[in-house]
Amino acid sequence: MQLARFLATMASHAAAAALTPRVSRKVAVIGGGSAGVVAARYLKRGGHEPTLFEAGATFGGVWAPAPTNDVVYKSLRTNLPTVVMQSPDLDFAEGLPSYVDAEALGAYIERYAAEFGVDAVARFGATVTSVAPVDGAWTVAWDGDGGCRDERFDAVVVANGHYNRPYEPEIAGQAAWLAGGGDRSVSHSQRYDEPSPYAGKAVLVVGGRSSGVDLARELRGVASWVYVMEKKCAEPYGGDGVTHVPVGAELSADGRMKVGESYAPGPAVDRVLLATGYVYDFPFFEEEAVDMTFEGRRSCRPLYLHLQHAARPTLGFVGVQLSVPCPIPFFEAQALYLAEALAAPDAALAARDERDAWVDARLATVAASGREQDLHYTSAEGDNAWAYIRRLVDLAGAPQVDGDPSWLQSPAFDHRLKTVESVYDDRGRRYPTKPWHDDAYRRCDYAADWAAGTWTVDASRC
Numbered sequence: 001m002q003l004a005r006f007l008a009t010m011a012s013h014a015a016a017a018a019l020t021p022r023v024s025r026k027v028a029v030i031g032g033g034s035a036g037v038v039a040a041r042y043l044k045r046g047g048h049e050p051t052l053f054e055a056g057a058t059f060g061g062v063w064a065p066a067p068t069n070d071v072v073y074k075s076l077r078t079n080l081p082t083v084v085m086q087s088p089d090l091d092f093a094e095g096l097p098s099y100v101d102a103e104a105l106g107a108y109i110e111r112y113a114a115e116f117g118v119d120a121v122a123r124f125g126a127t128v129t130s131v132a133p134v135d136g137a138w139t140v141a142w143d144g145d146g147g148c149r150d151e152r153f154d155a156v157v158v159a160n161g162h163y164n165r166p167y168e169p170e171i172a173g174q175a176a177w178l179a180g181g182g183d184r185s186v187s188h189s190q191r192y193d194e195p196s197p198y199a200g201k202a203v204l205v206v207g208g209r210s211s212g213v214d215l216a217r218e219l220r221g222v223a224s225w226v227y228v229m230e231k232k233c234a235e236p237y238g239g240d241g242v243t244h245v246p247v248g249a250e251l252s253a254d255g256r257m258k259v260g261e262s263y264a265p266g267p268a269v270d271r272v273l274l275a276t277g278y279v280y281d282f283p284f285f286e287e288e289a290v291d292m293t294f295e296g297r298r299s300c301r302p303l304y305l306h307l308q309h310a311a312r313p314t315l316g317f318v319g320v321q322l323s324v325p326c327p328i329p330f331f332e333a334q335a336l337y338l339a340e341a342l343a344a345p346d347a348a349l350a351a352r353d354e355r356d357a358w359v360d361a362r363l364a365t366v367a368a369s370g371r372e373q374d375l376h377y378t379s380a381e382g383d384n385a386w387a388y389i390r391r392l393v394d395l396a397g398a399p400q401v402d403g404d405p406s407w408l409q410s411p412a413f414d415h416r417l418k419t420v421e422s423v424y425d426d427r428g429r430r431y432p433t434k435p436w437h438d439d440a441y442r443r444c445d446y447a448a449d450w451a452a453g454t455w456t457v458d459a460s461r462c
Contacts, residue, residue: 022046026153027048027153027157031054032059034109040052040118041118047343050157082096082108087112089405155347163278167276183270185272187274189274195222200224203271203272209230212228290315303359310359332406336396336408416453
């Protein structure tokens with residue numbers, strides 16, 4: 001009932017906004033990865049004047065040919081098929097497998113930028129050093145070939161990703177283990193490139209999400225033993241060079257893994273490899289100046305709908321959420337909403353009290369769970385990413401744009417999104433049940449017929 005009232009209220013706001021003269025704003029977009037490129041496209045569509053700042057020499061972010069933040073390990077292939085990652089407005093190049101490497105993904109982001117005119121508004125080699133509110137607007141300072149400069153903008157959209165500062169929790173018993181002698185060390189997956197440095201070592205991989213699964217699989221057979229610690233493990237299991245241990249397992253001073261009062265099967269641990277994700281990092285912000293809390297944390301607040309500062313609506317964010325099932329379609333929905341919000345005279349499609357109430361409800365959910373990182377999971381309140389995308393598109397309520405038609409505003413929107421969702425679900429059914437299992441699912445090839453809203457899969461090699 002509360003959700004129904006919320007949607008009805010938002011729909012009335014959207015209808016009222018459609019009758020209000022549109023505002024065109026000068027907007028700084030920070031970051032030239034997929035989220036930044038998408039944001040710039042939709043801001044242009046919405047009648048704004050975006051300028052995209054990218055520290056590197058090309059679009060692509062971490063997927064660029066020469067990224068400023070090189071976190072992509074050598075063997076990485078996407079764990080989502082291209083049909084799920086891409087915009088239904090632009091297919092990946094023909095002839096590629098469904099699960100592509102960093103080079104192919106970087107090339108796609110560059111194609112997207114060219115296709116939708118984002119290259120015309122980009123400044124490369126421009127590292128943003130400061131973003132500060134000034135008299136209802138924003139001053140953006142950056143370093144580039146011409147030295148340090150600054151410029152005034154009406155709004156700012158942050159799309160710098162969240163792979164800059166690793167989250168490095170201390171494992172139970174870690175200090176005593178490190179002091180126990182031998183060649184022991186702790187590292188983060190951000191600094192991992194390939195498995196040879198771990199040859200012949202017993203390695204504890206902490207984390208069971210995408211990077212943890214990839215690293216565990218890649219290390220098996222190179223390391224002498226692989227432990228995987230993750231929350232999906234309830235009871236320790238060991239065999240054939242691998243031990244699965246639950247979160248809370250302890251490193252003993254002698255190197256063995258202790259679970260409760262017992263020792264898990266396997267030899268003494270030589271290395272710990274943290275696949276524990278990242279904390280939010282906005283080095284160009286001062287928390288107090290922008291009324292935000294994020295420094296060193298696994299949440300960023302106060303963000304209405306995960307994408308708009310509740311108190312300063314001319315400050316937006318694209319791509320803050322974790323565990324996004326369809327990156328570019330997801331970012332497109334967020335960017336569409338922000339473009340329409342910024343076109344409103346007060347830069348918002350919802351009143352301040354409604355924005356604050358939404359944020360308060362999310363914070364209450366996180367307080368109840370005790371897991372700060374849940375703040376930006378779309379599933380934290382029984383929702384999901386697909387419903388979130390539909391909600392943003394409904395709330396934006398914007399007309400189609402002649403020069404740049406978008407699938408989000410076409411009559412075929414819903415069945416195209418259902419196509420993406422259905423392929424994602426099929427991929428999930430094929431995903432390995434243990435982190436170290438074979439990744440045969442990546443050998444499946446998918447094809448989508450966007451007009452018909454159907455898809456096929458060649459599973460002959462899966």
